[in-house]
Amino acid sequence: xxxxxxxxxxxxxxxxxxxxxxxxxxxxxxxxxxxxxxxxxxxxxxxxxxxxxxxxxxxxxxxxxxxxxxxxxxxxxxxxxxxxxxxxxxxxxxxxxxxxxxxxxxxxxxxxxxxxxxxxxxxxxxxxxxxxxxxxxxxxxxxxxxxxxxxxxxxxxxxxxxxxxxxxxxxxxxxxxxxxxxxxxxxxxxxxxxxxxxxxx
Amino acid sequence: xxxxxxxxxxxxxxxxxxxxxxxxxxxxxxxxxxxxxxxxxxxxxxxxxxxxxxxxxx
Numbered sequence: 001x002x003x004x005x006x007x008x009x010x011x012x013x014x015x016x017x018x019x020x021x022x023x024x025x026x027x028x029x030x031x032x033x034x035x036x037x038x039x040x041x042x043x044x045x046x047x048x049x050x051x052x053x054x055x056x057x058x059x060x061x062x063x064x065x066x067x068x069x070x071x072x073x074x075x076x077x078x079x080x081x082x083x084x085x086x087x088x089x090x091x092x093x094x095x096x097x098x099x100x101x102x103x104x105x106x107x108x109x110x111x112x113x114x115x116x117x118x119x120x121x122x123x124x125x126x127x128x129x130x131x132x133x134x135x136x137x138x139x140x141x142x143x144x145x146x147x148x149x150x151x152x153x154x155x156x157x158x159x160x161x162x163x164x165x166x167x168x169x170x171x172x173x174x175x176x177x178x179x180x181x182x183x184x185x186x187x188x189x190x191x192x193x194x195x196x197x198x199x200x201x
Numbered sequence: 202x203x204x205x206x207x208x209x210x211x212x213x214x215x216x217x218x219x220x221x222x223x224x225x226x227x228x229x230x231x232x233x234x235x236x237x238x239x240x241x242x243x244x245x246x247x248x249x250x251x252x253x254x255x256x257x258x259x
Contacts, residue, residue, distance in 0.1 A: 015218075019225030070252065075218035 013077045053162040054089035088113045103136040117172035217241035
């Protein structure tokens with residue numbers, strides 16, 4: 001789920017940049033520090049530590065709070081800022097739409113928003129699966145359903161571990177073994193089949 | 202605002218550290234001033250340092 005968050009942080013302005021336009025410098029530094037970084041909701045608001053974290057995708061607005069401070073031992077100016085930003089907050093049980101970006105022998109990687117999730121072979125469909133690593137695809141042994149790179153899929157998040165230091169290394173586990181999940185075409189076919197059954201009665 | 206000798210030391214110290222770390226010098230200084238501490242003291246004497254002191258109990 002995407003959300004717009006508003007919060008405060010402190011930006012360090014190194015001495016060599018003090019001579020330039022301070023608002024511009026501050027915005028550049030804030031973008032560098034904040035965008036792509038992991039922040040979390042306050043402890044009192046969200047109890048579960050795994051559910052607290054979110055990734056800032058884009059800085060929307062920025063304003064200075066009070067004056068900059070020079071701390072002992074460092075010549076840099078520390079400026080408190082308040083910012084509004086677009087954040088990506090993956091939740092357990094959340095249903096996401098993504099693209100298959102890679103296929104390996106143990107499963108597929110699904111890209112949704114700023115991060116990738118792992119869809120294990122056992123979670124692709126209710127069937128025994130043959131992995132065709134060379135052609136980057138998965139084939140259901142009985143159903144003959146095929147999942148390839150670039151396919152659009154609907155999946156549910158079943159495991160979540162966001163890495164603070166490097167959000168791209170976050171581990172997200174997905175499943176498609178539930179009604180209504182899977183490749184777009186499978187869902188359409190399923191819906192069509194149900195309609196036919198109803199018409200036959 | 203009148204500064205105490207401790208505040209003056211803190212301001213000049215902070216400014217000298219900034220200059221040594223590459224901050225631009227705000228006024229024209231004599232060419233023979235090389236040491237960041239000397240430059241900071243010169244700037245302070247001319248009233249050119251944009252640093253103020255926040256006192257806790259006023």
